[in-house]
Amino acid sequence: KLGKSKAPPLQGKVAYITGAASGIGLATAKLFAEQGANLYLADLNNEKLSVAADAIRKKYKVGIIAQVLNVVDEDAVRQSFAEVVANYGGVDFLISNAGNAVQGTIGKVDMKTLRQSFELNFFAHQVLASEAVRLLMIQKTGGVLLFNASKAAFNPGKDFGPYALPKAAMVALTKQYALDYGQFGIRSNAINADRIRTSLFSEEVVTERAAARGLSADDYFKSNLLQQEVYDTDVAKGFLSLALAEKTTGSILTIDGGNIAASPR
Template sequence: EELCKDIFGHKMGIVPYIMPGFGLAKRTLEVFEQDPDVDGLILLNHGIFTFADEAKTSYQYMIDAISMAEEKLATGKRHAFHSVSVTPRLKNVSSLAPIIRGVCVSQGERIGNGKTDLRNKLILESRTTDRILEFVNGKELERYSQAGVATPDHVIRTKNHPLILNLSTTTDPANYLEHVKKSVKVFQEKYDSYFYRQVKNKGLVKTKLDSIPRIIFVPGFGLFGLGLTRNDSVMAADIAESFINTVRGAESIGNYKSLNESDVFDVEYWSLEQAKLSSSDNQPLAGNVVAITGGGGTIGNAIADEFSKLGAEVAVLDLDFAGDEGSYFRLACDVTDPANVKQAFEKICKHFGGLDIVVSNAGTMYQGTMEDVSDETLRKSFEVNFFSHQTVMQNAVKIMKLQGVGGSLLLNVSKQAVNPGAEAGPYGIAKAATLALMRQYAIEVGPYGIRVNAVNPDRIQSGLLTKEMIRSRASARGVNASEYLTENILGREVTAQDVAMAFTHLALSQSTVANVATVDGGNIAAALR
């Protein structure tokens, strides 16, 4: 308050901190009435407001007030934080983020409205800039980072304190998992103590929110924002960066201070604040990250749309994409190039913090009789229709094991894997191998909580089954194109959305493993059982 008086003099009225509500409004009016000639009001720990009879004048008062504050800050220390040398051994965010994410969603608490493991997930947003590093590498990080939020409204997004994850004290990167677990556990214990202390002191009956951190500072690395959705995690990271700027300014001319925990608790557990978050996580796959290969095609687009409807964060991988950018995280990726696939999955981890569901959907049709097909054609088919699935699964499993909270691997196989068609051997044999791959992965990664299943679609108009291809396949079966598409028990054409819904069903089915869902309108010859 004294600092504000020193900076603004009599131009601004100063309102002491009061929790938002009628009391604050009443006190604000009282301060204004004491001196109606002020250009505006400073509501301590809330913000600054200017006013006038004309909007332009009010805006100019705001510019003048901010300029006065900036002039004061310019007189402060050039370097607000005395940095220490920090050299973390794990510099790759794609390796660190899944560990943090896995620990934060496996601590035995329900996050938000999460009632099942599928809905007990968080998204991570990572940030690293020179200003962030100056802050997190500060010698007194433990003091100024733990002082509390810059404004009480932030507490519902970030909690009052961030977690400091100092990995430089861990000499062996293999021990990072245990170090993260220990750090998060200590954070939770502190949060729980704060909650029970406040409800006891205030004589209240409240339901405790989860005690998982929403901001994590990592010396030598940067920061993470955590949230139930991608937008929430970005918001948390934005607030963290704003907090850094606020603390930096305060520390340059003095010491940063915040509210006491009692005032913070009142806002964090205020029903009107909680209402802002009440509808943010009601979808069954909220907080889940799904990656879809072949995501730029007809079936891939339909799969992305269905998962998005269920609240999942979606990354789509393909060689190229037609049309506008859309709302999904797009990655150009050649699934037959192992290095390219590895890089794409690293980008997914950097963007979302990890991975929960993979739909290995990419494929290409190769035709011909086996007695005439060239080795080159057969090898090309196996590269995209078998080996690409293996490469995708390998990368996905590594991430899911780092997280330690299970996952779902889904493969687009084909009816051809169990019911070969004339002149489709080069394609069908590779797909049959992929069906065997699915079953092998199921028994190998099942003990880690990773479920592996497949979908066998047939005759879906798409980039793979083009009109020309339909005519060719229809001719091989002795029917016309229309009959070919509806040649099933139901007598109806099967769509890409039908296939997409089969994938989402398997992703939601937590006790289903090594299953093959047929999406073909009914074809007894292709039925597995």
């Protein structure tokens, strides 16, 4: 009717987002809030998380809980979902985003470093997803698991094995949840992004990679088929599209401006 605005698509829904204080996590939190979702924001950096949560509160009229969380702490993760239930009654979307680009030559990297990378870049995502699914099964309302994979899962870079290996396992995890829980209306998808200006890309790494290709840093980020830089907000839009794609599960959405070598086959 005239003068009557349409409710945003995520109004009344609850999104749990890790790595929410900056980069892709923050961009996703802002976009989901814009679309009406109540948020549970988790990050290890208390100062940045508080700033991010306050900024979203000022702009959007949605529920926001910001909690310092180490995602490799299983007990803390389980407690965080109890907090979600206590405050919101349940959850609809998990955006499992937190991670770190651990480097090392694969034949030389020590097992401690490799295990730590798997703890953060794979096992933490499994714990988060299993806790989310436990709630979704009780709720019987369906739901969506969204994972932040990486170009490295399909096209690993030299000396990035400690990061690429758990990311490849994450892709398998995404598909396994789709297989095991699709019959219950629970969808599982991931995004395969590349060359996003976030804290994962240190200035040193960017400079080194750009120089190896004879490029400036800016041109490095534009070195894709579309010759356009891809931003964290582009990845956030990808997460939103997957959240709303009711007939899509087991999918890996590539957002990289075009890199055929990194596209899923």
